[in-house]
Amino acid sequence: MKILKRHFIIGFLLLSITVVGQEEKKTVTANNFDLKGIGLEKGVMRRDPSDIIKVGELYYVWYSKGKISPGYDATVWYATSTDGKNWTEKGMALAKGKPGTWEGESVFTPNILVAEGRYWLFYTGVSRKFKQPYNPDSKIGIAVSDSPDGPWERLPSNPALTNSDNPEDFDSHLVDDACLIVREGKYWFYYKGRQMGKGPGQTKMGVAIAEHPQGPYVKHEENPVIKGNHEVFVWTEGKGVAAMIGTTGPDDITNTIQYAKDGIHFTKTHDVVNSPVAAGAYRPEAFTESGKGKMPEWGVKIGRPNRKKGELPFVQGFTLSVEEK
Numbered sequence: 625m626k627i628l629k630r631h632f633i634i635g636f637l638l639l640s641i642t643v644v645g646q647e648e649k650k651t652v653t654a655n656n657f658d659l660k661g662i663g664l665e666k667g668v669m670r671r672d673p674s675d676i677i678k679v680g681e682l683y684y685v686w687y688s689k690g691k692i693s694p695g696y697d698a699t700v701w702y703a704t705s706t707d708g709k710n711w712t713e714k715g716m717a718l719a720k721g722k723p724g725t726w727e728g729e730s731v732f733t734p735n736i737l738v739a740e741g742r743y744w745l746f747y748t749g750v751s752r753k754f755k756q757p758y759n760p761d762s763k764i765g766i767a768v769s770d771s772p773d774g775p776w777e778r779l780p781s782n783p784a785l786t787n788s789d790n791p792e793d794f795d796s797h798l799v800d801d802a803c804l805i806v807r808e809g810k811y812w813f814y815y816k817g818r819q820m821g822k823g824p825g826q827t828k829m830g831v832a833i834a835e836h837p838q839g840p841y842v843k844h845e846e847n848p849v850i851k852g853n854h855e856v857f858v859w860t861e862g863k864g865v866a867a868m869i870g871t872t873g874p875d876d877i878t879n880t881i882q883y884a885k886d887g888i889h890f891t892k893t894h895d896v897v898n899s900p901v902a903a904g905a906y907r908p909e910a911f912t913e914s915g916k917g918k919m920p921e922w923g924v925k926i927g928r929p930n931r932k933k934g935e936l937p938f939v940q941g942f943t944l945s946v947e948e949k
Contacts, residue, residue: 651948672926687703687734695757699718729750733748734746746766771824793817795847796940797821803936852877863915906921924940
């Protein structure tokens with residue numbers, strides 16, 4: 625009996641090691657495809673697309689639009705599609721704020737939350753006019769509408785999220801790039817932040833949580849929840865949260881997917897090949913609390929312009945596929 629028991633334990637340990645090894649070799653690959661209507665266009669910059677929602681038979685996406693490569697002199701526009709490939713640009717969703725305000729020089733990097741029968745458009749704003757070298761002072765605001773086509777009304781409580789007053793905090797310089805999910809009956813607002821005196825390559829991710837879509841959003845005491853990433857791409861994975869990390873951050877997390885059952889403590893689950901830049905995805909379970917969330921199958925991202933030809937950023941599509949080696 626002792627020998628059988630010993631063999632059982634050894635077999636169990638070997639099986640556990642094998643399973644862990646298999647998990648470590650899971651790879652997600654992103655493949656790109658071109659879009660019509662919001663793709664490459666001479667003299668036009670489109671970038672930082674939102675996550676995608678479907679209303680009736682139409683997909684909706686919002687993005688920054690302007691005439692220079694960065695998003696620091698832009699307004700928020702939107703487009704619709706029946707198939708995710710052919711898009712119709714519908715017009716401006718949100719103009720710049722009043723001159724001299726926190727959002728007076730640019731509004732950009734939008735994202736969307738659907739809650740309480742309304743549409744909540746999160747966006748970044750800056751007060752400083754763009755010129756090189758640039759030192760952004762971004763904050764995040766919210767506009768609301770009864771329709772995905774607008775009109776959009778800015779909340780009087782804006783900005784909804786600001787940089788920390790404590791210079792030691794990871795987001796003491798700026799906050800940017802909202803990404804929303806609903807879990808535990810609350811609104812989880814993931815964002816990126818940069819500490820005073822740090823560069824873009826030292827950006828980290830945090831989360832703020834609210835009881836209501838309009839806030840107030842309270843930053844989590846364990847921020848930053850991810851120690852890198854220049855873009856925020858999260859989704860519900862079962863009852864937990866997954867995040868795709870691009871090329872920015874410490875080597876042990878770049879080009880990976882990280883997962884947290886509690887939405888806070890993330891660990892690696894997959895490697896990523898060809899990480900999409902500034903991705904927004906179709907995440908049908910993001911706001912449902914169904915427990916059926918899974919890795920998105922497709923989305924939109926910033927396309928790679930040919931600078932030598934004078935091209936500006938544009939919106940491109942991508943698909944995600946999983947391979948187990």
